[in-house]
Amino acid sequence: MDEHTSKRLAALMSDNRETILKQWTASVRDTLRGRLTTTELDRQFEELYDALQAALDADVTEIDSPGAADLLSLLADLSRSRARHGFTATETATSVFSIKEALFDVLDDKQARGLADHAAFSRFLDKLGLFTFETYVNARDAIITEQAEQLLELSTPVVKLWDGVVAVPLIGTLDSARSQVAMERLLQALVDTGSPYAILDITGVPAVDTQVAQHILKTVIAAQLMGAQCIISGIRPQIAQTIVSLGIEFGDIVTKANLSDALQYVLRRKGVDLAGPSATSPAVGT
Amino acid sequence: MDRVPILSLRDVLLVSIQVDLEDQLAVRLQEDLAERIVATGAHGVIIDITALDIVDSFVGRTLATIASVSRVLDADTVVVGMRPAVAITLVELGLPLHGIRTALNVDLGLDMLQQTRLSAGADRETDVVEASPDVSAPQPVPR
Numbered sequence: 001m002d003e004h005t006s007k008r009l010a011a012l013m014s015d016n017r018e019t020i021l022k023q024w025t026a027s028v029r030d031t032l033r034g035r036l037t038t039t040e041l042d043r044q045f046e047e048l049y050d051a052l053q054a055a056l057d058a059d060v061t062e063i064d065s066p067g068a069a070d071l072l073s074l075l076a077d078l079s080r081s082r083a084r085h086g087f088t089a090t091e092t093a094t095s096v097f098s099i100k101e102a103l104f105d106v107l108d109d110k111q112a113r114g115l116a117d118h119a120a121f122s123r124f125l126d127k128l129g130l131f132t133f134e135t136y137v138n139a140r141d142a143i144i145t146e147q148a149e150q151l152l153e154l155s156t157p158v159v160k161l162w163d164g165v166v167a168v169p170l171i172g173t174l175d176s177a178r179s180q181v182a183m184e185r186l187l188q189a190l191v192d193t194g195s196p197y198a199i200l201d202i203t204g205v206p207a208v209d210t211q212v213a214q215h216i217l218k219t220v221i222a223a224q225l226m227g228a229q230c231i232i233s234g235i236r237p238q239i240a241q242t243i244v245s246l247g248i249e250f251g252d253i254v255t256k257a258n259l260s261d262a263l264q265y266v267l268r269r270k271g272v273d274l275a276g277p278s279a280t281s282p283a284v285g286t
Numbered sequence: 287m288d289r290v291p292i293l294s295l296r297d298v299l300l301v302s303i304q305v306d307l308e309d310q311l312a313v314r315l316q317e318d319l320a321e322r323i324v325a326t327g328a329h330g331v332i333i334d335i336t337a338l339d340i341v342d343s344f345v346g347r348t349l350a351t352i353a354s355v356s357r358v359l360d361a362d363t364v365v366v367g368m369r370p371a372v373a374i375t376l377v378e379l380g381l382p383l384h385g386i387r388t389a390l391n392v393d394l395g396l397d398m399l400q401q402t403r404l405s406a407g408a409d410r411e412t413d414v415v416e417a418s419p420d421v422s423a424p425q426p427v428p429r
Contacts, residue, residue: 187370222373227388
Protein backbone atom coordinates (compact mmCIF):
# COMPACT_ATOMS: atom_id res chain seq x y z
CA MET A 1 0.00 0.00 0.00
CA ASP A 2 1.57 3.30 -1.02
CA GLU A 3 1.31 6.64 0.71
CA HIS A 4 -1.49 7.98 -1.49
CA THR A 5 -3.63 4.91 -1.08
CA SER A 6 -3.48 5.04 2.70
CA LYS A 7 -4.19 8.78 2.71
CA ARG A 8 -7.19 8.27 0.41
CA LEU A 9 -8.47 5.46 2.62
CA ALA A 10 -8.04 7.56 5.76
CA ALA A 11 -9.94 10.38 4.09
CA LEU A 12 -12.69 8.00 3.04
CA MET A 13 -12.93 6.70 6.58
CA SER A 14 -13.13 10.16 8.12
CA ASP A 15 -15.76 11.32 5.56
CA ASN A 16 -18.02 8.34 6.06
CA ARG A 17 -17.35 7.74 9.74
CA GLU A 18 -20.98 7.42 10.84
CA THR A 19 -22.13 5.28 7.91
CA ILE A 20 -19.28 2.80 8.09
CA LEU A 21 -19.37 2.52 11.87
CA LYS A 22 -23.10 1.95 11.84
CA GLN A 23 -22.97 -0.78 9.22
CA TRP A 24 -19.92 -2.39 10.81
CA THR A 25 -21.47 -2.61 14.29
CA ALA A 26 -24.76 -3.77 12.81
CA SER A 27 -23.18 -6.67 10.92
CA VAL A 28 -21.13 -7.74 13.95
CA ARG A 29 -24.02 -7.40 16.38
CA ASP A 30 -25.89 -10.10 14.51
CA THR A 31 -23.11 -12.61 14.92
CA LEU A 32 -22.70 -11.85 18.62
CA ARG A 33 -26.41 -12.43 19.26
CA GLY A 34 -26.76 -10.08 22.18
CA ARG A 35 -23.98 -11.43 24.33
CA LEU A 36 -22.34 -8.02 24.35
CA THR A 37 -24.28 -4.82 25.10
CA THR A 38 -24.76 -2.37 22.24
CA THR A 39 -23.06 0.45 24.09
CA GLU A 40 -20.03 -1.66 24.81
CA LEU A 41 -19.78 -2.79 21.21
CA ASP A 42 -20.19 0.76 19.95
CA ARG A 43 -17.50 2.01 22.28
CA GLN A 44 -15.05 -0.76 21.30
CA PHE A 45 -15.61 -0.21 17.60
CA GLU A 46 -15.35 3.55 17.80
CA GLU A 47 -11.98 3.27 19.48
CA LEU A 48 -10.89 0.68 16.95
CA TYR A 49 -12.14 2.77 14.06
CA ASP A 50 -10.28 5.86 15.21
CA ALA A 51 -7.09 3.92 15.75
CA LEU A 52 -7.36 2.33 12.32
CA GLN A 53 -7.98 5.68 10.70
CA ALA A 54 -5.06 7.24 12.58
CA ALA A 55 -2.81 4.39 11.52
CA LEU A 56 -3.80 4.79 7.85
CA ASP A 57 -3.35 8.53 8.13
CA ALA A 58 0.18 7.97 9.40
CA ASP A 59 1.01 5.78 6.38
CA VAL A 60 1.22 2.57 8.36
CA THR A 61 1.33 -0.25 5.86
CA GLU A 62 2.86 -3.05 7.91
CA ILE A 63 1.38 -4.11 11.22
CA ASP A 64 4.80 -4.40 12.87
CA SER A 65 5.70 -0.76 12.23
CA PRO A 66 5.71 1.48 15.31
CA GLY A 67 2.73 3.57 14.12
CA ALA A 68 0.45 0.55 14.44
CA ALA A 69 1.23 -0.05 18.12
CA ASP A 70 -1.94 1.66 19.39
CA LEU A 71 -4.10 -0.20 16.93
CA LEU A 72 -2.51 -3.54 17.82
CA SER A 73 -2.88 -3.06 21.55
CA LEU A 74 -6.56 -2.21 21.06
CA LEU A 75 -7.04 -5.31 18.95
CA ALA A 76 -5.17 -7.44 21.49
CA ASP A 77 -7.40 -6.17 24.29
CA LEU A 78 -10.48 -6.86 22.22
CA SER A 79 -9.54 -10.43 21.34
CA ARG A 80 -8.39 -11.20 24.87
CA SER A 81 -11.68 -10.04 26.32
CA ARG A 82 -13.58 -11.99 23.65
CA ALA A 83 -11.58 -15.11 24.55
CA ARG A 84 -12.32 -14.66 28.25
CA HIS A 85 -16.02 -14.19 27.61
CA GLY A 86 -16.24 -17.39 25.63
CA PHE A 87 -16.76 -16.06 22.11
CA THR A 88 -15.63 -18.34 19.31
CA ALA A 89 -12.60 -17.63 17.15
CA THR A 90 -14.80 -16.95 14.11
CA GLU A 91 -16.91 -14.42 15.99
CA THR A 92 -13.78 -12.63 17.13
CA ALA A 93 -12.15 -12.55 13.71
CA THR A 94 -15.39 -11.51 11.99
CA SER A 95 -15.44 -8.39 14.17
CA VAL A 96 -12.37 -7.22 12.31
CA PHE A 97 -13.10 -8.53 8.83
CA SER A 98 -16.61 -7.14 8.52
CA ILE A 99 -15.35 -3.56 8.26
CA LYS A 100 -14.22 -4.43 4.73
CA GLU A 101 -17.78 -4.77 3.46
CA ALA A 102 -18.85 -1.62 5.26
CA LEU A 103 -16.03 0.28 3.62
CA PHE A 104 -16.74 -1.21 0.20
CA ASP A 105 -20.32 0.05 0.32
CA VAL A 106 -19.24 3.66 0.76
CA LEU A 107 -16.63 3.59 -2.02
CA ASP A 108 -17.87 6.32 -4.37
CA ASP A 109 -15.53 5.27 -7.12
CA LYS A 110 -16.08 1.54 -7.71
CA GLN A 111 -13.72 1.68 -10.69
CA ALA A 112 -10.09 0.67 -11.07
CA ARG A 113 -8.50 2.98 -8.48
CA GLY A 114 -11.19 2.48 -5.86
CA LEU A 115 -10.98 -1.31 -6.22
CA ALA A 116 -7.20 -1.23 -5.99
CA ASP A 117 -7.52 0.85 -2.83
CA HIS A 118 -10.01 -1.58 -1.40
CA ALA A 119 -7.76 -4.54 -2.21
CA ALA A 120 -4.88 -2.83 -0.41
CA PHE A 121 -7.15 -2.11 2.52
CA SER A 122 -8.24 -5.76 2.54
CA ARG A 123 -4.65 -6.96 2.65
CA PHE A 124 -3.97 -4.71 5.63
CA LEU A 125 -7.15 -5.86 7.35
CA ASP A 126 -6.25 -9.51 6.74
CA LYS A 127 -3.02 -9.02 8.64
CA LEU A 128 -4.91 -7.37 11.46
CA GLY A 129 -7.39 -10.23 11.44
CA LEU A 130 -4.62 -12.80 11.69
CA PHE A 131 -3.11 -10.85 14.55
CA THR A 132 -6.47 -10.84 16.31
CA PHE A 133 -6.79 -14.56 15.79
CA GLU A 134 -3.33 -15.22 17.15
CA THR A 135 -3.94 -13.12 20.26
CA TYR A 136 -7.24 -14.91 20.74
CA VAL A 137 -5.56 -18.32 20.61
CA ASN A 138 -2.81 -17.21 22.99
CA ALA A 139 -5.38 -15.86 25.44
CA ARG A 140 -7.29 -19.14 25.26
CA ASP A 141 -4.09 -21.12 25.85
CA ALA A 142 -3.26 -18.96 28.84
CA ILE A 143 -6.73 -19.57 30.28
CA ILE A 144 -6.41 -23.32 29.83
CA THR A 145 -2.96 -23.45 31.40
CA GLU A 146 -4.14 -21.30 34.29
CA GLN A 147 -7.13 -23.55 34.93
CA ALA A 148 -5.05 -26.73 34.73
CA GLU A 149 -2.68 -25.27 37.32
CA GLN A 150 -5.57 -24.30 39.57
CA LEU A 151 -6.93 -27.81 39.25
CA LEU A 152 -3.58 -29.26 40.27
CA GLU A 153 -3.39 -26.86 43.20
CA LEU A 154 -6.78 -27.56 44.66
CA SER A 155 -6.95 -31.24 44.09
CA THR A 156 -4.14 -32.62 46.20
CA PRO A 157 -4.14 -31.46 49.79
CA VAL A 158 -2.16 -33.45 52.34
CA VAL A 159 -4.03 -33.64 55.65
CA LYS A 160 -2.55 -34.57 58.98
CA LEU A 161 -4.95 -36.96 60.72
CA TRP A 162 -3.00 -37.94 63.81
CA ASP A 163 0.48 -37.63 65.14
CA GLY A 164 2.48 -39.53 62.54
CA VAL A 165 -0.44 -40.16 60.19
CA VAL A 166 -1.11 -38.13 57.04
CA ALA A 167 -3.90 -38.60 54.51
CA VAL A 168 -4.23 -37.59 50.88
CA PRO A 169 -7.82 -37.47 49.64
CA LEU A 170 -7.64 -37.84 45.87
CA ILE A 171 -10.53 -36.23 44.02
CA GLY A 172 -11.33 -36.35 40.32
CA THR A 173 -9.92 -38.27 37.42
CA LEU A 174 -6.27 -39.15 37.84
CA ASP A 175 -3.99 -38.65 34.87
CA SER A 176 -0.22 -38.93 34.78
CA ALA A 177 0.44 -35.27 35.60
CA ARG A 178 -2.02 -35.17 38.49
CA SER A 179 -0.93 -38.43 40.05
CA GLN A 180 2.69 -37.32 39.72
CA VAL A 181 1.89 -34.17 41.68
CA ALA A 182 -0.10 -36.11 44.27
CA MET A 183 2.77 -38.58 44.62
CA GLU A 184 5.37 -35.87 45.10
CA ARG A 185 3.21 -33.96 47.59
CA LEU A 186 2.55 -37.08 49.63
CA LEU A 187 6.18 -38.16 49.74
CA GLN A 188 7.36 -34.66 50.57
CA ALA A 189 4.75 -34.44 53.35
CA LEU A 190 6.07 -37.72 54.75
CA VAL A 191 9.56 -36.26 54.93
CA ASP A 192 8.42 -32.90 56.31
CA THR A 193 6.20 -34.31 59.03
CA GLY A 194 8.20 -37.47 59.68
CA SER A 195 5.00 -39.51 59.51
CA PRO A 196 5.55 -43.24 59.17
CA TYR A 197 1.95 -43.79 58.02
CA ALA A 198 0.11 -42.41 55.02
CA ILE A 199 -3.47 -43.03 53.92
CA LEU A 200 -4.33 -42.62 50.25
CA ASP A 201 -8.07 -42.07 50.03
CA ILE A 202 -9.58 -42.63 46.59
CA THR A 203 -13.24 -42.05 47.47
CA GLY A 204 -13.36 -39.13 45.04
CA VAL A 205 -11.79 -40.97 42.11
CA PRO A 206 -14.61 -41.80 39.71
CA ALA A 207 -12.91 -44.67 37.90
CA VAL A 208 -9.82 -46.78 38.29
CA ASP A 209 -8.20 -48.22 35.20
CA THR A 210 -4.87 -49.98 34.89
CA GLN A 211 -3.01 -46.71 34.50
CA VAL A 212 -4.50 -45.13 37.61
CA ALA A 213 -3.88 -48.32 39.57
CA GLN A 214 -0.29 -48.26 38.34
CA HIS A 215 0.14 -44.70 39.62
CA ILE A 216 -1.33 -45.58 43.01
CA LEU A 217 0.88 -48.66 43.28
CA LYS A 218 3.96 -46.64 42.43
CA THR A 219 3.14 -44.11 45.13
CA VAL A 220 2.69 -46.85 47.71
CA ILE A 221 5.94 -48.56 46.77
CA ALA A 222 7.85 -45.27 46.78
CA ALA A 223 6.51 -44.54 50.27
CA GLN A 224 7.59 -48.00 51.38
CA LEU A 225 11.06 -47.41 49.96
CA MET A 226 11.30 -44.28 52.07
CA GLY A 227 10.31 -46.22 55.15
CA ALA A 228 6.66 -45.32 55.50
CA GLN A 229 3.59 -47.50 55.21
CA CYS A 230 0.89 -46.46 52.80
CA ILE A 231 -2.72 -47.63 53.10
CA ILE A 232 -5.31 -47.27 50.36
CA SER A 233 -8.82 -46.45 51.52
CA GLY A 234 -12.15 -45.42 50.04
CA ILE A 235 -12.46 -48.21 47.51
CA ARG A 236 -16.06 -48.24 46.32
CA PRO A 237 -17.79 -51.51 45.40
CA GLN A 238 -17.74 -50.85 41.64
CA ILE A 239 -14.08 -49.93 41.80
CA ALA A 240 -13.27 -53.10 43.71
CA GLN A 241 -15.01 -55.08 40.99
CA THR A 242 -13.16 -53.19 38.26
CA ILE A 243 -9.85 -53.81 39.97
CA VAL A 244 -10.52 -57.53 40.18
CA SER A 245 -11.82 -57.82 36.63
CA LEU A 246 -8.81 -55.91 35.30
CA GLY A 247 -6.59 -58.36 37.15
CA ILE A 248 -4.74 -55.67 39.09
CA GLU A 249 -2.78 -57.13 41.99
CA PHE A 250 -2.35 -54.91 45.02
CA GLY A 251 -0.10 -57.53 46.59
CA ASP A 252 0.57 -57.01 50.29
CA ILE A 253 -0.62 -53.40 50.26
CA VAL A 254 -3.25 -52.80 52.91
CA THR A 255 -6.58 -51.68 51.45
CA LYS A 256 -9.61 -50.56 53.43
CA ALA A 257 -13.16 -49.75 52.43
CA ASN A 258 -13.23 -46.33 54.05
CA LEU A 259 -11.02 -43.76 55.69
CA SER A 260 -12.21 -44.54 59.23
CA ASP A 261 -11.24 -48.21 58.90
CA ALA A 262 -7.84 -47.16 57.60
CA LEU A 263 -7.30 -44.75 60.50
CA GLN A 264 -8.39 -47.42 62.98
CA TYR A 265 -5.93 -49.88 61.43
CA VAL A 266 -3.09 -47.37 61.65
CA LEU A 267 -3.87 -46.45 65.26
CA ARG A 268 -3.89 -50.14 66.21
CA ARG A 269 -0.52 -50.54 64.53
CA LYS A 270 0.77 -47.54 66.44
CA GLY A 271 -0.51 -49.06 69.66
CA VAL A 272 -2.99 -46.28 70.40
CA ASP A 273 -5.76 -47.47 72.73
CA LEU A 274 -9.16 -47.01 71.20
CA ALA A 275 -12.15 -46.87 73.52
CA GLY A 276 -14.89 -48.59 71.60
CA PRO A 277 -16.87 -51.81 71.46
CA SER A 278 -14.30 -53.57 69.28
CA ALA A 279 -11.43 -52.43 71.48
CA THR A 280 -13.03 -53.24 74.85
CA SER A 281 -14.51 -56.64 74.13
CA PRO A 282 -11.19 -58.54 74.08
CA ALA A 283 -10.31 -56.90 77.38
CA VAL A 284 -13.57 -58.16 78.87
CA GLY A 285 -12.87 -61.62 77.52
CA THR A 286 -9.51 -61.95 79.23
CA MET B 287 41.12 -41.03 49.27
CA ASP B 288 37.97 -40.10 51.14
CA ARG B 289 36.33 -42.28 53.69
CA VAL B 290 32.76 -42.24 54.85
CA PRO B 291 32.81 -41.36 58.55
CA ILE B 292 31.18 -43.85 60.92
CA LEU B 293 29.85 -42.46 64.20
CA SER B 294 29.20 -44.61 67.22
CA LEU B 295 26.00 -43.69 69.09
CA ARG B 296 25.59 -45.94 72.15
CA ASP B 297 25.04 -49.37 70.60
CA VAL B 298 24.27 -48.06 67.13
CA LEU B 299 26.63 -47.05 64.33
CA LEU B 300 25.58 -44.03 62.31
CA VAL B 301 26.83 -43.63 58.75
CA SER B 302 25.93 -40.50 56.82
CA ILE B 303 26.78 -40.72 53.15
CA GLN B 304 27.49 -37.20 51.91
CA VAL B 305 29.19 -37.83 48.58
CA ASP B 306 28.45 -40.03 45.60
CA LEU B 307 29.34 -43.62 46.41
CA GLU B 308 32.04 -44.74 44.02
CA ASP B 309 33.33 -48.31 43.77
CA GLN B 310 36.39 -47.70 45.98
CA LEU B 311 34.46 -45.74 48.56
CA ALA B 312 31.70 -48.35 48.77
CA VAL B 313 34.15 -51.21 49.25
CA ARG B 314 36.04 -49.25 51.90
CA LEU B 315 32.80 -48.40 53.70
CA GLN B 316 31.81 -52.07 53.79
CA GLU B 317 35.17 -53.05 55.26
CA ASP B 318 35.26 -50.20 57.78
CA LEU B 319 31.74 -50.89 58.90
CA ALA B 320 32.32 -54.60 59.41
CA GLU B 321 35.42 -53.82 61.48
CA ARG B 322 33.61 -51.20 63.56
CA ILE B 323 30.68 -53.53 64.26
CA VAL B 324 33.05 -56.16 65.57
CA ALA B 325 35.14 -53.61 67.50
CA THR B 326 32.21 -51.83 69.17
CA GLY B 327 29.79 -54.73 69.42
CA ALA B 328 27.09 -52.53 67.94
CA HIS B 329 23.66 -54.02 67.43
CA GLY B 330 22.36 -51.62 64.84
CA VAL B 331 23.54 -49.68 61.82
CA ILE B 332 21.80 -46.58 60.51
CA ILE B 333 22.76 -45.40 57.03
CA ASP B 334 21.63 -41.87 56.26
CA ILE B 335 21.23 -41.12 52.57
CA THR B 336 19.54 -37.71 52.89
CA ALA B 337 22.34 -36.12 50.87
CA LEU B 338 22.16 -38.57 47.99
CA ASP B 339 20.50 -37.22 44.83
CA ILE B 340 20.87 -40.42 42.92
CA VAL B 341 20.49 -43.98 44.09
CA ASP B 342 21.24 -46.37 41.25
CA SER B 343 21.43 -50.13 41.17
CA PHE B 344 25.06 -50.01 42.31
CA VAL B 345 24.27 -48.00 45.43
CA GLY B 346 21.25 -50.22 46.03
CA ARG B 347 23.39 -53.34 45.82
CA THR B 348 26.02 -51.81 48.10
CA LEU B 349 23.38 -51.00 50.71
CA ALA B 350 21.97 -54.53 50.45
CA THR B 351 25.45 -56.01 50.87
CA ILE B 352 26.12 -53.85 53.91
CA ALA B 353 22.80 -54.99 55.38
CA SER B 354 23.66 -58.67 54.82
CA VAL B 355 27.16 -58.32 56.25
CA SER B 356 25.82 -56.52 59.33
CA ARG B 357 23.12 -59.16 59.71
CA VAL B 358 25.80 -61.84 59.88
CA LEU B 359 27.51 -59.82 62.61
CA ASP B 360 24.19 -59.57 64.51
CA ALA B 361 23.48 -55.94 63.70
CA ASP B 362 20.29 -54.71 62.03
CA THR B 363 20.59 -52.15 59.26
CA VAL B 364 18.12 -49.35 58.57
CA VAL B 365 18.49 -46.97 55.64
CA VAL B 366 17.03 -43.56 56.50
CA GLY B 367 16.26 -40.25 54.81
CA MET B 368 15.60 -41.33 51.27
CA ARG B 369 14.40 -38.33 49.29
CA PRO B 370 11.03 -38.41 47.52
CA ALA B 371 12.66 -37.85 44.15
CA VAL B 372 15.01 -40.77 44.77
CA ALA B 373 12.12 -43.04 45.77
CA ILE B 374 10.13 -42.05 42.67
CA THR B 375 13.12 -42.72 40.42
CA LEU B 376 13.69 -46.12 42.01
CA VAL B 377 10.04 -47.06 41.48
CA GLU B 378 10.06 -45.82 37.89
CA LEU B 379 13.21 -47.83 37.22
CA GLY B 380 11.73 -50.86 38.93
CA LEU B 381 14.53 -51.22 41.48
CA PRO B 382 12.82 -52.52 44.62
CA LEU B 383 15.91 -52.52 46.94
CA HIS B 384 15.38 -56.01 48.30
CA GLY B 385 16.59 -56.84 51.77
CA ILE B 386 16.84 -53.23 52.95
CA ARG B 387 14.70 -51.80 55.73
CA THR B 388 13.97 -48.10 55.53
CA ALA B 389 12.75 -45.37 57.85
CA LEU B 390 11.89 -41.74 57.19
CA ASN B 391 14.52 -40.19 59.47
CA VAL B 392 17.21 -41.06 61.98
CA ASP B 393 14.76 -40.74 64.87
CA LEU B 394 12.34 -43.27 63.41
CA GLY B 395 15.30 -45.44 62.40
CA LEU B 396 16.47 -45.57 66.02
CA ASP B 397 12.90 -46.41 67.09
CA MET B 398 12.80 -49.21 64.57
CA LEU B 399 16.11 -50.68 65.75
CA GLN B 400 14.99 -50.47 69.36
CA GLN B 401 11.71 -52.19 68.55
CA THR B 402 13.45 -55.04 66.74
CA ARG B 403 15.86 -55.39 69.64
CA LEU B 404 12.98 -55.42 72.12
CA SER B 405 10.98 -58.03 70.24
CA ALA B 406 14.10 -60.13 69.71
CA GLY B 407 14.95 -59.70 73.40
CA ALA B 408 11.37 -60.56 74.34
CA ASP B 409 11.63 -63.75 72.31
CA ARG B 410 14.76 -64.70 74.15
CA GLU B 411 13.25 -63.80 77.51
CA THR B 412 10.12 -65.84 76.82
CA ASP B 413 12.42 -68.70 75.92
CA VAL B 414 14.06 -68.32 79.29
CA VAL B 415 10.73 -67.84 81.06
CA GLU B 416 9.31 -70.85 79.33
CA ALA B 417 12.39 -72.83 80.24
CA SER B 418 12.33 -71.92 83.93
CA PRO B 419 8.83 -73.24 84.75
CA ASP B 420 9.85 -76.47 83.06
CA VAL B 421 12.74 -76.64 85.46
CA SER B 422 10.76 -75.47 88.48
CA ALA B 423 7.55 -77.32 87.65
CA PRO B 424 8.92 -80.83 88.15
CA GLN B 425 10.40 -79.76 91.48
CA PRO B 426 7.09 -79.24 93.38
CA VAL B 427 5.77 -82.56 92.14
CA PRO B 428 8.25 -84.72 94.12
CA ARG B 429 7.55 -82.63 97.24
